[in-house]
Amino acid sequence: MQNSSLPTIDDIIKARERIAKYAHKTPVLSSKKVNEKAGGQLFFKCENFQKVGAFKFRGASNSIFSLSDEEAQHGVATHSSGNHAQAVALAAKLRDIPAFVVMPENAPKVKVEAVKNYGAEITFCESTLDARETTLEKVVEKTGATFIHPYNDARIIAGQGTAAMELLQEHPDLDIIIAPVGGGGLLSGTALAAKSIKPGITVIGAEPANADDAYRSFHSGKLIPVQNPDTIADGLRTSLGTLPFELIKEHVDDIVTVSEDSIVSSMRFIWERMNMIIEASCAVPVAAVFEGKVDVKDKNVGIIITGGNVDLDHLPWND
Numbered sequence: 365m366q367n368s369s370l371p372t373i374d375d376i377i378k379a380r381e382r383i384a385k386y387a388h389k390t391p392v393l394s395s396k397k398v399n400e401k402a403g404g405q406l407f408f409k410c411e412n413f414q415k416v417g418a419f420k421f422r423g424a425s426n427s428i429f430s431l432s433d434e435e436a437q438h439g440v441a442t443h444s445s446g447n448h449a450q451a452v453a454l455a456a457k458l459r460d461i462p463a464f465v466v467m468p469e470n471a472p473k474v475k476v477e478a479v480k481n482y483g484a485e486i487t488f489c490e491s492t493l494d495a496r497e498t499t500l501e502k503v504v505e506k507t508g509a510t511f512i513h514p515y516n517d518a519r520i521i522a523g524q525g526t527a528a529m530e531l532l533q534e535h536p537d538l539d540i541i542i543a544p545v546g547g548g549g550l551l552s553g554t555a556l557a558a559k560s561i562k563p564g565i566t567v568i569g570a571e572p573a574n575a576d577d578a579y580r581s582f583h584s585g586k587l588i589p590v591q592n593p594d595t596i597a598d599g600l601r602t603s604l605g606t607l608p609f610e611l612i613k614e615h616v617d618d619i620v621t622v623s624e625d626s627i628v629s630s631m632r633f634i635w636e637r638m639n640m641i642i643e644a645s646c647a648v649p650v651a652a653v654f655e656g657k658v659d660v661k662d663k664n665v666g667i668i669i670t671g672g673n674v675d676l677d678h679l680p681w682n683d
Contacts, residue, residue, distance in 0.1 A: 548608025
């Protein structure tokens, strides 16, 4: 059964201990050229160097290694457009249990291939949340697998929060932390960790303007589902979860939105100036800085670089 209670900082500390032998402690990088453009000091927590190439491995491994033997005996199942799917597939492989993954038909090829290579069984569906959930229900009914939700699960949130914990341990002088927001697992975990460790820090979520349900939910105070998201940031097309939303309302200071053009140009800038592959979803917080949506002048700013799984045959500046 999915863990539906709100996590605490103790859960993040336990998650860090639980996943330490499996997950990388990723590097924090900076760039003089990026800082000059931003007007502040940016510190990138590089989860693109994490196992499976994304922060999602933290939450997935924490969830899967939290399961009892009884819960794990029939394997695990999830739905995902890519990074969470890879993370669940690898964590299941490490625990030596089967993984069943529902993916939308338009999922990036690089992510589909990676899920296959980790040994998961993939079922494709239409690219809507309803189709994902309906197909997943059938898979779970058929296999008896335990559902690992991509973001609406306390164990997932706690695992994702370990990235911010590591970042603040390495750079305790941060004034601001910015993370992208889709389902909200990363942003809520980041906010919980950051505010628990350093209560005075500012935590900001960044979201595509073309998939702005978290922005609208945050500023209205009520959960508003995403409507026809049309963004290059494929990892941020999903609706904000109920558990993350509760933590976000309590611990996040603001959520801002950015344009598609800004996402693409920011992604390319990091590729060219830092010689580092980042995917569109984690270019979103960078775009928030470059667009001036977040005032970083003379401040120390941490940004979670969420992943680097990009289809090199379809780069956004070439399509």
